[in-house]
Amino acid sequence: MIGSLNGTSPEGWLDYARLIQDAGADALELNFYHVVTDPNQDGAALEQRLLDVVRAVKAHVRIPVAIKLSPFYSSFANLAHQLDDAGASGLVLFNRFYQPDIDPDALDAVPRLQLSDSGDLLLRLRWLAILSGRVRASLAATGGAHTCIDTVKAVMAGAHAVQMVAALLLHGPSHLAKIRRELSHWLEVREYESLEQAQGSMSLLRCPNPEAFERGNYMKVLQTWRAR
Numbered sequence: 001m002i003g004s005l006n007g008t009s010p011e012g013w014l015d016y017a018r019l020i021q022d023a024g025a026d027a028l029e030l031n032f033y034h035v036v037t038d039p040n041q042d043g044a045a046l047e048q049r050l051l052d053v054v055r056a057v058k059a060h061v062r063i064p065v066a067i068k069l070s071p072f073y074s075s076f077a078n079l080a081h082q083l084d085d086a087g088a089s090g091l092v093l094f095n096r097f098y099q100p101d102i103d104p105d106a107l108d109a110v111p112r113l114q115l116s117d118s119g120d121l122l123l124r125l126r127w128l129a130i131l132s133g134r135v136r137a138s139l140a141a142t143g144g145a146h147t148c149i150d151t152v153k154a155v156m157a158g159a160h161a162v163q164m165v166a167a168l169l170l171h172g173p174s175h176l177a178k179i180r181r182e183l184s185h186w187l188e189v190r191e192y193e194s195l196e197q198a199q200g201s202m203s204l205l206r207c208p209n210p211e212a213f214e215r216g217n218y219m220k221v222l223q224t225w226r227a228r
Ligand SMILES: Cc1cc2nc3c(=O)[nH]c(=O)nc-3n(C[C@H](O)[C@H](O)[C@H](O)COP(=O)(O)O)c2cc1C
Pocket: 004, 031, 068, 094, 095, 096, 115, 116, 117, 120, 142, 143, 144, 145, 163, 164, 165, 166, 167
């Protein structure tokens, strides 16, 4: 059982981390869900604060600590490596920010919860593939995993774990049993001995076409578009 914590103050992170550990959690996920609107806050200071919180929580609890992040850092791979060095046991990619909409008649901002779909997974696949085999921390995918094939893709990109929320809200908890059945069948038909065998097989380090995850592929992708 993994406790998830989104703190706001230094004491809050530490106190609740300890409380979650003492309540029996096997591990802790620190969720850095924070939209910075103050133009005086610079990115480097923000990242430093994040690293300070991770180091402080690590020193305060005995259980493994994973970090759930947003993709909006200027050099995500660098931050991931710094978190790895700071002792993060896991990196959870990525927070999904819920974007407010605008009601133009009411002149109001409208909070809107739009659940993910499988398209949201692509951003996660790219960064899982980039980090896989390059950090000691375990990698978890969150955002856009809805089907058995989504799960296979996340694992092939490098995920050691796949989180699923929207799919379970839409289809109920029995969806998990369905995914497990389909996954066993998928692996058996393709003669995989275990899911582990597929883990990281499409990472940047091992994929036959690594440039697909990088900028170099941009022109090729644009040329694949055809008007219907
Ligand atoms: C109704 C709802 C409540 C959520 N509450 C939390 C939360 O308390 N803490 C958290 O880290 N993420 C929370 N999330 C985000 C999910 O953990 C997850 O990152 C996100 O839904 C993307 O995954 P999905 O595509 O499987 O839904 C919530 C999502 C939904 C839809």
